[in-house]
Amino acid sequence: MTTGIRTVADARQRAFEHPQVQDYWKAVDCGFAQVADVFEECIYDALTSLHKDEMAAYVEAARLLGKLGRGAEPMLVFLQEWPSVAQSVGPGALEPVVLFIKAMQKSPNGKAITPFLQTLAAVARRLQSAEQIENYLDVARELMVRTTGSIHGHHSTFPSPGLPHLFEQAPFLLNLLPLGGLKNWVDYGIRNYSHHPERQEEYFGLKLADSKAVMQRERRGTLFADVERQLDLYLRALWQDGDQLVPYSTAFDELRKPIPYFDSRGLRVPDVFEDAGQIGGIDRYRAVLAHMVGHRKWSTPQIADNWSPFQRMAVEFFEDCRIETLLCRAYPGLRRIFLALHPKPVEEACDPATTSCLRHRLAMLSRAFLDAAHGYRDAELNLVVARFHALLQDGPSNTAEMASLALAYVAKTRRQSDQLAKVHFDDTVIDYRDDNRHLWQFIEDSDDEDFFDDPDKKLAKESEIVGLPPRHYPEWDHHTKTYRPDWTSVYEALHPSGNPADIDKLLEKHAALAKQLKRLLDLLKPQDKVRIRYQEEGSELDLDVALRALVDFKGGATPDPRINMSHRTDGRNIAVMLLVDQSESLHQKVGAGETAQSILELSQEAVSLLAWAIDRLGDPLAIAGFHSNTRHEVRYQHIKGFSERWDDTVKARVAAMDAGYSTRMGAALRHAGHYLGARKADKRILLVLTDGEPADIDVTDPEHLRADTKKAVEELDTKGITTFCLSLDPKADEYVREIFGNRFRVLDRIERLPEQLPMLYLSLTK
Amino acid sequence: MDKTQYLVKQEPFYQAQGKEVALYEAAYAAKLPVMVKGPTGCGKSRFVEYMAWKLQRPLITVACNEDMTASDLVGRYLLEANGTRWLDGPLTTAARIGAICYLDEIVEARQDTTVVIHPLTDHRRVLPLDKKGELVEAHPDFQLVISYNPGYQSLMKDLKQSTKQRFTAFDFDYPAPELETLILTKETGLAEGTAAKLVKIGQVGRNLKGHGLDEGISTRLLVYAATLIKRGVDAQDACRMALVRPITDDADIRATLDHAIDTTFV
Secondary structure (H helix, E strand, O other): OOOOOOOHHHHHOOOOOOHHHHHHHHHHOOOOHHHHHHHHHHHHHHHHHOOHHHHHHHHHHHHHHHOOOOOOHHHHHHHHHHHHHHHHHOHHHHHHHHHHHHHHHHOOOHHHHHHHHHHHHHHHHHHOOHHHHHHHHHHHHHHHHHHOEOOOOOOOOEOOOOHHHHHHHHHHHHHHOOHHHHHHHHHHHHHHHOOOHHHHHHHHOOOOHHHHHHHHHHOOOEEHHHHHHHHHHHHHHHHOOOOOEEEEOOOOOOOOOOOOEEEOOEEEEEOEEOOEOOEOHHHHHHHHHHHHHHHHHHOOOEEOOOOOHHHHHHHHHHHHHHHHHHHHHHOOOHHHHHHHHOOOOOOOOOOOOOOEOHHHHHHHHHHHHHOOOOOOOOHHHHHHHHHHHHHOOOOOOOHHHHHHHHHHHHHHHOOHHHHOOOEOOOOOOOOOOOOOHHHEEOOOOOOOOOOOOOOOOOOOOOOOOOOOOOEEEEEEEOOOOEEEEEEEEEEEEEOOOOOHHHHHHHHHHOHHHHHHHHHHHHHHHHHOEEEEEEEOOOOEEOHHHHHHHHHHHHOOOOOOOOOEEEEEEOOOOEEEEEEEEOOHHHHOEEOOHHHOEEHHHHHHHHHHHHHHHHHHHOOOEEEEEEEEOOOOOEEEEEEEOOOOOOOHHHHHHHHOOOOOOEEOHHHHHHHHHHHHHOOOOOEEEEEEEEOOOOEOOOOOOHHHHHHHHHHHHHHHHHOOEEEEEEEOOOOOHHHHHHHHOOOEEEOOOHHHHHHHHHHHHHHHHO | OOHHHHOOOOOOOOOOOOOHHHHHHHHHHOOOOEEEEOOOOOOHHHHHHHHHHHHOOOEEEEEOOOOOOHHHHHEEEEEEOOEEEEEEOHHHHHHHHOOEEEEEOHHHOOHHHHHHHHHHHOOOOEEEEOOOOEEEEOOOOOEEEEEEOHHHOOOOOOOOHHHHOOOEEEEOOOOOHHHHHHHHHHHHOOOHHHHHHHHHHHHHHHHOEOOOEOOOOOHHHHHHHHHHHHOOOOHHHHHHHHHHOOOOOOHHHHHHHHHHHHHHOO
């Protein structure tokens, strides 16, 4: 019976040898020839891991997948993958998986079913329990629900762009992240990219720098970034080595895992270490560092032109063991860590008839060198171990002695099978050892490759220096209470210069105000006196103490003669930083008619007056302006440094102040704070002059930048920096208290700014 | 005035690091003022005590602080029910009876206090008591010794050049490892092997000076740790208690030093 287009009936009628397979085939009721081709194999495979009733559920689920109307692929993948999933997490996971597939089918996300099933087996191998699988499904469901788009409100019409990518990346991600970390990573993607389908795809496909950075943050184990200082201290304290530590990434190099090494630019270590049994990540780092430091202390490079790769490998094993023996001599407790990290090869694990056993022999030897209780019976091995310990008996020995011992051992134990391509690798990789590149010196260039151009001679491309390189700052996400790592880029540059005479003119205009300020300043200056009590000789009688002394005297006890007090002047020790908002809104005019001035001009006047006043007081003051054009470009313009005087160069920069773009205040505050934080002063004040709330064109949620600014202010507070905001926005009361707490003032009559700013400063520091 | 109360009765244990004993004896013979410098807990005070014992001179020690005035050193009139009475300060007493006067941590005292020692420390060797109207001539056996720890050199606390240049000086530092081990064994009776391990941890701590620690682990703290171990306290606990916890609140430094202790004592 043919229908003309496809031979549906043919597949349904397919006959199988085994009657039970035939029954199952009937039950799945499937017309796909591709499925029929592999069905028998799949059933046999499934029978090894599933019971009879579980088989029924398996076949039923397969039937369902065949009826989805999405071709043979989902069913095919399911039939092939499910047995191994069931093996990892038990058959109980089937029900939630089927439910989830149905949910995807009902939403516009049917296309994601195949990628979901394709990686399910790998995910299951990693998660190892049905509950974990359910949690995984919850994470995926969350992503599906929250990113499936709609045009007209309630109907979901667009599939989630990120979902298939998540399924593709899931095995890789779960390899590195715990499930909780995966959830955070997915949440982050949903929150930040739900309105941007292309970006969302990139995020979940791990193509954005952001998604990698967030993943890095969520990784399991001990992150290098968290323990960097401790490792620095460790090197310095225990080994007197202050070299740079440089992390390399372990996440993206799947095929060749990088190995620690060191060169002239520092010690290279992995960016994360998971705990290995009893040994925590920090101890694994310490073992790596101790080993490398040992090489630097005791190893000398050998000329290796005449040695074969096998010989070199043997010398490396011997030298590594010598180093570790010496390290343990310095700090005996290291032996526990080394032994726990060192694999313990089983003596008969390698068959020399079929496999190259050299690595295995050397790893056993290495174990025996370090572990007195190794228990290996091989006579040759024990002989070498004895010779090794004899050489190290009265001193550190040296690399050359180790090399000759190693070469002798290799020559003596050499087997024809060592040349075989099949190498025994199990239990021979010692992951805290470095790659020993420092140990070899070659007199002749390698003949592996011909260099027609000497790579050293190639001229390094000269890079153009445009301003300072950007500094990256995190930004606070109030939804999750976490930081978005390295979210903003702040570019710092010197403010362009204008004509200083303009500023002098402005100051002249305010001559009356300046006079008034001057009087205030004079009042302020001598107020910095500190009383010293309990003086035998002083300028004034300290009445409290004098009375006490008199009471003692009348009572017959010896009175305290130190009844005077004196004063000493204490210099003001205040560092101030003025951060000026230079966003577009400063162009607005204030006032009417002839006297109308833009806020920018008023700001210039105010800044000039303040700078003049503070210069007279002698407090160190820095001035900077900022504006932003999305998070990728926050511009921070240096107007005056702490040690610069209020002179024509600085005045020229103030004269050229201009306005444009938006106000990403948090990033600017953090950048200003890092300068102010480095000042040594009793009181450090950051004055912010702004005309509006924090905002930027790439942020839709107005709450976000407010929350970030508030966080930045809190960060500064913990650094001992007082932030004070002078706002020119009459409507600022709504948000400014939320951001700056009580430290703000809103100026209703902006015309009075030039007068108010210096006054404010004086009253703050009185 | 009972001179003998100021005598050092028993021989203090002091392990010489170099020629300092002979040099001090020479300085004393010429009655030159002496300054001992060095980090905290390296044996400055012990050295002075030992020399006083060796020379059989009375020793008057004054621990200086920033509230101390010149009259706390020189002496003052006390009010009594029927008049006033003069009481010599420790410096005057020492000058009268011919003792060694040891001003410990002299930089802690205010600079106007420090200058009263000037006339005693040059060729004049006199101490004017202006309130009493007396000029005390120093006893031929009198000697002035000061100690200070250049480690604190905050800009506010340093000796004036005019003060510094009245003294001969010894520069002390923590002893070399072998010597420090010897000091621990002799002072506390601890076995040499354990003492050497303690000294090693001390070295580890000293490497961190300037990288989060203001001062390294002092010999005095090592002696404390040794004493605890000698009394049966577990070595690792003793080290944590005596060497790590007192000197730092920094979690990273603590972890590093703890690791050093764990790997040294196994």
